[in-house]
Amino acid sequence: MSDRVGVIMNGVTGRMGYRQHLVRSVLAIRAQGGVTLSDGSRVQVEPILVGRRDAAVREIAERHDIQRWTTDLDTALADPSAQVYFDAQLTSARGAAVAAAIRAGKHVYAEKPVTSTAAEAVELATMAKSAGVKHGVVHDKLFLPGLIKLRRLVDGGFFGRILSVRGEFGYWVFEGDRQPSQRPSWNYRLADGGGITLDMFCHWSYVLENLIGRVRAVTAKAVTHIPDRWDERGERYATTADDAAYAIFELDDDVIAQINSSWCVRVDRDELVEFQVDGTEGSAVAGLRSCRVQHRSMTPKPVWNPDVPTAEEFRKQWAPVPDNDEFDNGFKVQWEQFVRHVLGDSPHEYDFFAGARGIALAECGLRSSAEGRRIEVPEIAP
Numbered sequence: 001m002s003d004r005v006g007v008i009m010n011g012v013t014g015r016m017g018y019r020q021h022l023v024r025s026v027l028a029i030r031a032q033g034g035v036t037l038s039d040g041s042r043v044q045v046e047p048i049l050v051g052r053r054d055a056a057v058r059e060i061a062e063r064h065d066i067q068r069w070t071t072d073l074d075t076a077l078a079d080p081s082a083q084v085y086f087d088a089q090l091t092s093a094r095g096a097a098v099a100a101a102i103r104a105g106k107h108v109y110a111e112k113p114v115t116s117t118a119a120e121a122v123e124l125a126t127m128a129k130s131a132g133v134k135h136g137v138v139h140d141k142l143f144l145p146g147l148i149k150l151r152r153l154v155d156g157g158f159f160g161r162i163l164s165v166r167g168e169f170g171y172w173v174f175e176g177d178r179q180p181s182q183r184p185s186w187n188y189r190l191a192d193g194g195g196i197t198l199d200m201f202c203h204w205s206y207v208l209e210n211l212i213g214r215v216r217a218v219t220a221k222a223v224t225h226i227p228d229r230w231d232e233r234g235e236r237y238a239t240t241a242d243d244a245a246y247a248i249f250e251l252d253d254d255v256i257a258q259i260n261s262s263w264c265v266r267v268d269r270d271e272l273v274e275f276q277v278d279g280t281e282g283s284a285v286a287g288l289r290s291c292r293v294q295h296r297s298m299t300p301k302p303v304w305n306p307d308v309p310t311a312e313e314f315r316k317q318w319a320p321v322p323d324n325d326e327f328d329n330g331f332k333v334q335w336e337q338f339v340r341h342v343l344g345d346s347p348h349e350y351d352f353f354a355g356a357r358g359i360a361l362a363e364c365g366l367r368s369s370a371e372g373r374r375i376e377v378p379e380i381a382p
């Protein structure tokens, strides 16, 4: 087995591609001496950057001492030392590039959503399967310390029978006129693969599936609250994509999950995302980093009486779940897992079929919203 894995990285001038995937994952792995395999040996990763703008890619390559970079995807794909193609371009650009990588015999790893439609993602998954290349999609939320702690509680049977999940995700995304927006403008254009439903339901699909149960049906309302925004050049544009989605998901074993996703909400929470899970034996509230619990035997007995001020301090009636661990960057952990998978060292369940299930959930949510009815989610599996 070679002691090096060449990794073509496309989209590294973008927010996710640069910060999370290049700097905090691949370069951090390179700096630590590579990925450790199950037999204790190490395999080094070698990034090969691809991007549309010569100056931008060159600048990143020079800043980080990366020898190989190009503006031509085909040149990168023709390089036999590159076993993996990674894509963090904007969603609408991904499908064609990933298909070309599969045709070139590369293993493929991609940001979510893999593509803009579930049908296209299934097509890529099937193509990868018959080409015999490995395929993986980013599942970063599962690696958040708060959700790792939540998984511990689920695995330990803390909840008894899980009844429901309530999730709140969101924050105020500036319109871009008086203050610059903190998200790219393509997020608000449907034609460019934008929209919070497509963005976030992909996450909710694998979070629910891996922690609680598969989503079987959805009832959702997706809306565009803010009709005009200002782009990166300060120019006003009409938004065409949804910026908030209010959803009810029906999961296996009659568990109900309600999740609000919004870029038009001001935060009165401890974290930008929080999930409350209620079960017969206990409840938990998990965020990005923290998780707190209340067991059945410790549950207070509030009595509804609007005539007197609330005496109980409800937020103080929860106990924190300890870290008991050091949590590495979730994107980096996934990169290490995928490289091990490529080398035949471990399985990787977060494949393009899982990615397609996420997109299918978003499509069902958007259909539910448009048609004003509950939609059953189709079964997608290898």
Ligand SMILES: NC(=O)c1ccc[n+]([C@@H]2O[C@H](COP(=O)([O-])OP(=O)(O)OC[C@H]3O[C@@H](n4cnc5c(N)ncnc54)[C@H](O)[C@@H]3O)[C@@H](O)[C@H]2O)c1
Binding pocket: 010, 011, 012, 013, 014, 015, 016, 017, 051, 052, 088, 089, 090, 091, 093, 111, 112, 113, 138, 140, 184, 186, 199
């Ligand atoms: N896992 C997560 O939590 C998470 C979070 C945010 C975004 N994402 C996903 O990552 C991907 C990139 O998102 P981002 O926020 O980094 O976007 P971004 O706009 O910051 O970056 C987009 C990248 O795509 C490239 N690109 C290629 N063709 C383009 C075109 N025609 N127009 C504009 N850019 C083009 C850009 O050069 C840039 O490198 C998206 O698919 C998005 O859904 C995932």
